[in-house]
Amino acid sequence: MARAHVRRLRAGSAAAATGILVTGLLTVPASARQETPGGATGTVARTVGDARYEPGPCPKTPEPIPALKGARCGTLTVPENRDRPGGRKITLGVAIVPAATAEPKSDPIVWLAGGPGDDAVGEAQMAVDGGLNGDRDLILMSQRGTYSAEPNALCPNIDEFNARAVGLVYDAPSTGRLHVEATKACRDKLAGRGIDLSAYNDIESAADYEDLRATLGIRQWNLYGISYGTHLALVYMRLHPDGLRSVGLDGILPPSTGGSAATWSSARQGFDGLFKACADQPACNKRYPNLPATFDKLVRDLEARPVTTTVTLPGSDKPVKVVLDGGALVNWMTSATHVAPQVPIALDELAHGKPERIARQWAGGKLSPQAMGRSAHGLTYGVFCSEWTPYESQAQALQGGREAFPTFPRSVQAQAPQLTFLRPDCDVWNVPAAPPSIRDVTRGDIPTLALSGSFDSQTGADNGPYVARTLSKAKVVTVPYEPHVVFATSKCAQSIARSFFNTPTSPDTGCLGTLKAPKFEIGP
16 A cells, blocks of 8 residues: 555665666576485475475566576465365465575575565565575575465555555545555455455465475575565564574564554664764765754644645656655655665755655655556555554554654654554454464574664664574674665675575674765755
C-alpha cells in the first residue's frame, strides 16, 4: 500500500543510491561445480516427505538477470498449509548460482529477500555483484506468494493506488478509507483464487526453506537475510537450527519487536544519524544549521497546511500532482536516507517554498515501473496481520510515535512510517494470529553477523545489539553513513559479509576504519 514495506528504497530517482555494483557473473565449467550424490546440487529430482524438488527452467523475473545465466534451476513443491494434510500444493522457483571457484565449499549461501513480498530470485544480481558466490553456491528461492511462485499473491491494484495516492493528503481519513478499500479488493481477489491467506507467514516460509535443504540433499547451509529477510531468518534459526552453519543479518527486523513502535524508533535513529553527520561537517552545519528543528517544523507546518505541487518524472512529460503533508514528509525521509547527501538541501528548499525536489523523489518511487506488480502484498499482510498487529495494541503503537517524535502532531504519530493504516488494513485482511511463540526472541549459538547502517531509518542500528543479547556467537557491526541494507550500498559491508562466511567467528572488519562521511550537497 502507501507503505514502503520494510525494504530498501528501490524505485525512482533514489534507486541508484542503492549502489548495486555491476560486475557480471563469474562462471565456471560444469565439471568444476559442486557435486552432491547423483549430480551437482539442484540437478536431481528428490522427494522428502510432502516436499519435492524438480530440476527445470529458471524462475521468471521482470527483467533478464545476467547473474542467472548458467544457474541451475528448478521448483520446490510443498503443501500450502501444513496443518491441512492432503490440501493444496504450491510451487516455488529455485535458482542456484554456481560458485565462482573450481573447488567450492560444501555449504552454500541462501539469500532471503526483503519485503515482506520481494522475490529473492530477482535479487540475484545484487548478491552476485557483492561476491557472495565467490567460493560457495548461492541459492535463491521465491518465497511463497512472491513474483515467481505459483500461485503468486501480487495485487497490482494496491500498487496503482499507491501511485494515485501521491496526489492525496497522505494520512487523511479519506485516504485511509481508500487505502483499506484497495486492501480489501486485494484480499477478495486472492481469496477468490482459492489462496489460503492464513498460510502466508514466517512459520510456513521457514518450513519451505528447510524442505528445500532436505530435497537438495544439503547437510548444512548459511543464510544471508536483508531487511524483512532477517525477520524470516530469525524465525528459521529458532525453529530449524540444526541445518544452519551461520547466519548473516543485514538491516535487522526482530520478530519479537516487529510493529509500529519499532518503526518509529528506527526512523528516529536513522534521521539523527544523518543530521549529526551534517552537523559534524563545518560547511553543512554552517549552511543548514539545526536540521532537526527545520525538519520538525516542516512536519508540523505541512500537517497543518499541506503543500500541493506538480512535477514531471524522468522518462515522461506527463505532469504529476503531488501533495506533501507531514506524514508524507516523514515517509519520504525514511527512504531519503538512501540519498543522504541531498537531504539537507532538499529540506532547506522545502522550507523556502521549493517542494519540487522532494515531491519528485516521493512520486518517483511510487510511479516507477519497478513499483508496479512485483510485490506480494498477500505475503506482506500475511506476516504483518498475523505476527505484528495481534501483539501490539493501538495504544502501544501510538506511544511509539510519541516517544520518538514528541512534538509531531497526533495525526502523524498515529501512522507509523512504512505502516500507514496497517491496523484497519489488517482488520479487513482477517487472518488468525500466529502462535504467541512467534514473538519469542531467538536464542542459540549459531554464528551470526548482525549488520546495520548508521543512517538506517527503516530498521534501526540498535536492533543489532538487541538480537545479539541472546545469540552467544553474534558479531555486531554498524557500518557508518550507510542506509538500510548495507550490502546494497557498501563495498566494506560486502567484504565483511564475505569474510564472515569464511570465518564466522572472526570476520574481518578492518575496512570500517577507512570509511568517511558523505559530502553533503551545499546550495547557494
